[in-house]
Amino acid sequence: MAQPRxxxxxxxxxxxxxxxxxxxxxxxxxLELAGFDVKVPQRQTCCGQPAFNSxxxxxxxxxxxxxxxxxxGFEYVVGPSGSCIGMLHxxxxxxxxxxPWYQRxxxxxxxxxxxxxxxxxHLKQETxxxxxxxxxxxHDSCSGLRELGVKKQPRELLSxxxxxxxxxxxxxxxxxxFGGTFCVKYPDISNRMVSNKVENIxxxxxxxxxxxxxxxxxxxxxxxxxxxxEIEARHVVEVLADMIQTPAIGDAEQSA
Amino acid sequence: MSKAEIFNRxxxxxxVAKDDEVRRxxxxxxxxxxxxxxxxxxxxxxxxEMMSLFLEMATESAAEVIELSGRNExxxxxxxxxxxxxxxxxxxxxxxxxxxxSWSTDTTLIRERRPAQVGDEASLTxxxxxxxxxxxxxxxxxxxxxxxxxxxxxCHLIVVSASTLVGPxxxxxxxxxxxxxxxxxxxxxxxxxxxxxxxxxxxxxMGAHGPRRLIIFMLHDE
Amino acid sequence: xxxxxxxxxxxxxxxxxxANLQKALGNLKAGFPAKRATAAARLxxxxxxxxxxxxxxxxxxxxxxxxxxxxxxxxxxNGGTVHWCRTAEDARQTILQICREQGAxxxxxxxxxxxxxxxxxxxLEKQGIEPxxxxxxxxxxxxxxxxxxxxxxxxxxxxxxxxxxxxxEHHKRPRxxxxxxxxxxxxxxxxxxxxxxxxGITGANFLIAETGSTIICTNEGNGDxxxxxxxxHVVVSSIEKVVPTLEDMTLFLRLLARSATGQEFTVYNxxxxxxxxxxxxDGPENFHxxxxxxxxxxxxxxxxxxxxxxxxxxxxxxxxxxxxxxxxQTYGWVYPGPMGxxxxxxxxxxxxxxxxxxxxxxxxxCEEVCPVRIPLPKLMRHWRDKEYEKHLSPAAVRYGLKFWAxxxxxxxxxxxxxxxxxxxxxxxxxxxxxxxxxxxxxGWTDHRDIPAPSGKTFMQQWQEQNR
Numbered sequence: 001m002a003q004p005r006x007x008x009x010x011x012x013x014x015x016x017x018x019x020x021x022x023x024x025x026x027x028x029x030x031l032e033l034a035g036f037d038v039k040v041p042q043r044q045t046c047c048g049q050p051a052f053n054s055x056x057x058x059x060x061x062x063x064x065x066x067x068x069x070x071x072x073g074f075e076y077v078v079g080p081s082g083s084c085i086g087m088l089h090x091x092x093x094x095x096x097x098x099x100p101w102y103q104r105x106x107x108x109x110x111x112x113x114x115x116x117x118x119x120x121x122h123l124k125q126e127t128x129x130x131x132x133x134x135x136x137x138x139h140d141s142c143s144g145l146r147e148l149g150v151k152k153q154p155r156e157l158l159s160x161x162x163x164x165x166x167x168x169x170x171x172x173x174x175x176x177x178f179g180g181t182f183c184v185k186y187p188d189i190s191n192r193m194v195s196n197k198v199e200n201i202x203x204x205x206x207x208x209x210x211x212x213x214x215x216x217x218x219x220x221x222x223x224x225x226x227x228x229x230e231i232e233a234r235h236v237v238e239v240l241a242d243m244i245q246t247p248a249i250g251d252a253e254q255s256a
Numbered sequence: 257m258s259k260a261e262i263f264n265r266x267x268x269x270x271x272v273a274k275d276d277e278v279r280r281x282x283x284x285x286x287x288x289x290x291x292x293x294x295x296x297x298x299x300x301x302x303x304x305e306m307m308s309l310f311l312e313m314a315t316e317s318a319a320e321v322i323e324l325s326g327r328n329e330x331x332x333x334x335x336x337x338x339x340x341x342x343x344x345x346x347x348x349x350x351x352x353x354x355x356x357x358s359w360s361t362d363t364t365l366i367r368e369r370r371p372a373q374v375g376d377e378a379s380l381t382x383x384x385x386x387x388x389x390x391x392x393x394x395x396x397x398x399x400x401x402x403x404x405x406x407x408x409x410x411c412h413l414i415v416v417s418a419s420t421l422v423g424p425x426x427x428x429x430x431x432x433x434x435x436x437x438x439x440x441x442x443x444x445x446x447x448x449x450x451x452x453x454x455x456x457x458x459x460x461x462m463g464a465h466g467p468r469r470l471i472i473f474m475l476h477d478e
Numbered sequence: 479x480x481x482x483x484x485x486x487x488x489x490x491x492x493x494x495x496x497a498n499l500q501k502a503l504g505n506l507k508a509g510f511p512a513k514r515a516t517a518a519a520r521l522x523x524x525x526x527x528x529x530x531x532x533x534x535x536x537x538x539x540x541x542x543x544x545x546x547x548x549x550x551x552x553x554x555x556n557g558g559t560v561h562w563c564r565t566a567e568d569a570r571q572t573i574l575q576i577c578r579e580q581g582a583x584x585x586x587x588x589x590x591x592x593x594x595x596x597x598x599x600x601x602l603e604k605q606g607i608e609p610x611x612x613x614x615x616x617x618x619x620x621x622x623x624x625x626x627x628x629x630x631x632x633x634x635x636x637x638x639x640x641x642x643x644x645x646x647e648h649h650k651r652p653r654x655x656x657x658x659x660x661x662x663x664x665x666x667x668x669x670x671x672x673x674x675x676x677x678g679i680t681g682a683n684f685l686i687a688e689t690g691s692t693i694i695c696t697n698e699g700n701g702d703x704x705x706x707x708x709x710x711h712v713v714v715s716s717i718e719k720v721v722p723t724l725e726d727m728t729l730f731l732r733l734l735a736r737s738a739t740g741q742e743f744t745v746y747n748x749x750x751x752x753x754x755x756x757x758x759x760d761g762p763e764n765f766h767x768x769x770x771x772x773x774x775x776x777x778x779x780x781x782x783x784x785x786x787x788x789x790x791x792x793x794x795x796x797x798x799x800x801x802x803x804x805x806x807q808t809y810g811w812v813y814p815g816p817m818g819x820x821x822x823x824x825x826x827x828x829x830x831x832x833x834x835x836x837x838x839x840x841x842x843x844c845e846e847v848c849p850v851r852i853p854l855p856k857l858m859r860h861w862r863d864k865e866y867e868k869h870l871s872p873a874a875v876r877y878g879l880k881f882w883a884x885x886x887x888x889x890x891x892x893x894x895x896x897x898x899x900x901x902x903x904x905x906x907x908x909x910x911x912x913x914x915x916x917x918x919x920x921g922w923t924d925h926r927d928i929p930a931p932s933g934k935t936f937m938q939q940w941q942e943q944n945r
Contacts (some may be wrong), residue, residue, distance in 0.1 A: 055866030179839025269779025466699020
């Protein structure tokens with residue numbers, strides 16, 4: 001009898017759930033392609049980052065406990081966001097070391113992975129077929145980059161797609177100005193940052209902007225649209241899973 | 257009293273008692289060991305390579321290096337340099353290594369032995385040692401080496417003996433401790449190139465308040 | 479110095495539309511980060527040095543009282559005097575007293591952020607003593623009655639035009655727009671001050687316990703003239719700058735210039751130990767070290783202890799996209815950028831400085847470049863915790879959070895909230911795929927469109943597929 005496939009609990013993330021279900025579906029597709037049994041625990045909600053970064057430790061800890069419970073028993077917890085998975089990695093900071101939740105938080109941390117770094121390790125296919133042909137530029141979202149070391153992994157995965165060419169932008173590692181609640185608390189500064197980012201994206205003349213975090217992507221896509229720049233934006237898993245039938249972020253249904 | 261209050265707060269923050277012998281021992285050990293931290297590989301070189309590194313780094317720092325074989329060539333080289341640059345006045349330290357050179361007698365050059373004053377065009381001093389790691393020279397203050405000579409004149413001419421060249425800063429500290437086992441001189445200067453500032457629009461300009469030019473006479477045979 | 483941090487948002491808005499400032503900030507962005515990267519890449523040991531520097535700083539803080547004691551002992555043994563000051567006011571009075579004893583009318587000053595922190599210049603002026611800033615940047619600011627916007631390049635918020643105007647007005651010379659000419663002017667003006675000053679005040683980059691020395695690291699040489707020419711040299715330093723030995727100082731020197739300006743080494747690294755010695759023909763006759771606490775000892779043992787590792791290199795602000803957008807003066811007090819967003823609340827109170835630790839996307843670039851690996855985002859977040867605990871964050875934020883958290887802790891209700899928000903957003907967007915206006919989201923839609931959800935929520939679709 002075949003070995004049971006290892007179980008992955010998908011951490012959907014609020015933004016994928018609400019704004020772009022394709023990102024979660026694409027994640028499921030890729031994880032299944034990599035040989036995992038993917039489940040979507042229904043007790044998950046948000047990772048708690050808005051409360052954590054606003055100084056509300058109590059609510060953050062409550063949400064952390066709920067998330068830890070929700071993902072009990074999964075070999076891996078994988079999510080399409082460096083920011084949210086990075087937050088799961090912060091959970092141990094919320095508990096005293098003698099609190100049983102501290103150990104459980106550490107345990108969750110050891111099982112929690114951002115999708116592209118997880119796939120880069122577990123997806124064995126050397127070639128990934130996809131309908132997309134063209135040049136892409138990749139924005140390195142801060143949390144994934146600096147908290148989880150996500151840099152080469154998405155590029156390595158994209159390099160397995162024969163039709164995809166990567167054209168790096170200047171300052172790919174500079175923050176886009178999203179920053180969760182930052183973008184509404186300090187709208188003027190955020191606007192300057194995303195304007196700088198859009199200039200760098202525009203200068204690449206790429207067909208498509210990719211990234212690994214929907215927060216940043218909504219911010220950049222929203223600005224690209226406002227500025228009338230004709231570069232589309234998608235989460236990287238949409239391209240990797242060849243799920244690009246849906247309009248790009250912020251684009252209208254195709255009328256054709 | 258302020259000191260006691262500050263110390264009490266520090267100790268309260270650290271949750272330690274005043275007479276904690278373990279901490280005191282740790283501090284004594286570190287102060288006595290004077291152990292080196294990581295020394296870059298770049299600074300750990302055989303002598304010949306050390307010299308070329310020094311010359312390269314000093315030049316990079318915008319110092320001008322004039323290589324001589326020995327001190328017997330020094331007076332002539334200094335006079336040449338001054339004359340080419342239209343300078344006829346030189347202030348030196350009252351240091352026999354500098355004053356008792358074979359200076360020309362048929363020259364308009366005025367030499368004075370004193371600390372520097374506003375308006376001095378050029379000074380000549382002896383370096384205590386040179387550090388290859390960053391092309392740095394070390395000087396200290398003393399009866400025969402006033403510090404103002406290193407800062408007030410427009411041009412600072414420094415004599416370096418090749419034998420005083422060390423790789424890393426750490427070796428310079430060892431030499432300094434050997435020379436002054438009891439206590440440091442009032443001033444120890446590590447100088448790497450001439451004075452500069454980029455305070456106006458980040459544009460680098462040479463010669464802010466210290467010397468505009470730093471000329472190193474490297475004596476290879478000494 | 480007046481605390482203007484509560485006006486951060488308004489100041490930021492003004493800064494962003496100030497073309498002159500934006501031009502000046504462009505110079506920063508183009509310079510320091512690239513130079514630091516080159517310098518770091520040239521030294522293969524750079525990352526290892528950072529680890530070692532972090533560990534050494536931790537050791538020092540854990541033995542801070544003892545190293546300070548040793549430092550004082552050695553300053554005294556070399557004929558100098560150490561003064562201990564709990565508060566900014568103590569420090570101002572101590573320095574005034576030293577100046578009075580010397581009958582000082584003019585004091586020259588090397589660049590010192592601690593003297594900015596204690597508001598020394600304004601205080602001395604009120605007491606009839608003329609402080610003269612001699613660092614070129616600081617000098618420009620003093621002429622303009624301005625304050626530093628950066629801890630290493632204090633006048634980085636000004637353009638060549640601004641400097642030309644200030645010099646023209648104060649030097650009574652023909653206006654020049656050549657930086658070399660302007661620097662020459664400052665050089666000439668300040669020569670007179672250097673020789674006529676009664677007291678020279680400098681800061682210190684480090685205090686060396688082993689030898690009782692202080693060290694300054696400068697490129698201009700003004701700090702050297704400041705301390706060598708007057709009769710009295712006063713070093714003003716904060717207590718956390720002590721290091722055990724010359725070797726330990728060296729570890730930080732290898733990191734400081736590279737992290738700050740990307741130089742291999744600062745031009746002048748000058749160790750000062752006591753007053754002039756018998757036989758010396760120049761140098762100060764008196765040597766004082768004024769050690770300033772001003773809230774630092776309270777950081778020991780607190781969640782902000784790691785901030786005491788800071789060596790004031792400015793790498794955090796040089797790389798910060800928020801600092802790069804609004805400049806240092808927007809922060810409203812002495813220390814700007816990420817390090818300032820941690821220090822300012824400590825020194826002026828979170829009540830006044832709460833907007834600073836919030837003005838970060840937590841992008842983490844500051845921590846990435848910090849030579850002593852201070853987790854600046856974490857420390858800023860700790861200030862947000864304090865703010866929340868003290869009920870200082872805006873009511874709308876607190877209620878908004880509570881409302882959201884209520885749902886986030888109830889998965890079933892959260893699904894409903896997500897689904898209805900999703901439906902609402904799709905409705906607002908119509909067939910365009912995005913909305914250009916949205917109630918209560920002006921902060922977002924003033925500047926960018928809001929992409930619409932591409933369909934029902936994932937959770938709805940997943941359940942519909944019965945998986």
